[in-house]
Structures are given as structure tokens and as C-alpha cells.
Amino acid sequence: MRDAWAVAADTPDPELPMLTIGELGILRAVDAADGRVVATITPTYSGCPAMREITSDLEHRLRAAGYQDVEIRTRLAPPWTSDWISAAGRRKLAAAGITPPLPVPRRSGPIPLTLGRREPISCPRCGSTDTTTTAVFGATACKSLHRCPHCGEPFESIKGK
Secondary structure (H helix, E strand, C coil), X not given: CCCHHHHHHCCECCCCCCCEHXXXXXXXXXXXXXXXXXXXXXXXXXXXXXXXXHHHHHHHHHHHCCCXXXXXXXXXXXXXXXXXXXXXXXXXXXXXXXXXXXXXXXXXXXXXXXXXXXXXXXXXXXXXXXXXXXXXXXXXXXXXXXXXXXXXXXXXXXXXX
């Protein structure tokens, strides 16, 4: 039998098929003992419609790898953050023309509320930060749509948290 973590981590994300759930950071834990596997996942946001399919795919892959007693749990706390996307995942997003979110600065204590312009979204094709948002939601709620006036290309961005 293949290692349960490796099997689970290789499960593709249905909305971002260039990434696995391991690279996306939604796979939180895999506990395997005596043929039983409990995998824990955290959605990118609480209403993520892909969770049902991810759960089904994950269970199917673990069973196909020889684990017959499989349980998939969903953990909502702590909430997913785009900081959990691996370096490989960020490279794959950029290679697919999707701008990965900027890392969230580490802080201790209260986080100040700032209103106004957000950090610029850089174009994954030419790197320009002089881009415009064309829609706050893309094909899925976790992506937004943008256009780069320098290279003329539209692109998607993963929303950071």
C-alpha cells in the first residue's frame, strides 16, 4: 500500500486541476493505523462547492490505494489561508496564468483595518503590477478576473486571505 498522506496529497483540486489538495494546503492531516485512514481537509472558504467532490475523490483514491476503512473529516478552524499554498502550488498557478495571492504578513496582536486600495495584482505573463480588476468573482468564488494593459491579456487571481 502506498503511503496514505502521499495518496491523499496527490488528489487534484476540481476547480484548480493544475494543483493538488496538498499543494493548495487544504489537506490538514492524514492519520493511518491498522488499515484505517482518517483524512482531514479544510475548505478555502465555508461555502466552497467543491468540498463534496474533493471528499468523494479523496475517499475513492484512498480506497483504490488499499485502505478500506476511510473517513474524511472537514475542519473549519483554523480557517484556510492562502499562506498554506505551497511554493510548488504558487509556481503551478503562475504557470497556468493565475496570479497566486501575496503572502499575508505575520503579525501578533490586533490587525489594523485599512480601507482603500489593495496591493496590486501582478500579471502572471509579463509581471506588470499596473493591472485592472474586471470582476471580483471569476469562474469560482475564490478567483477574481483582471486585465493587464501592458501585454493585453486577461488573467485570473486567487483571492488571498
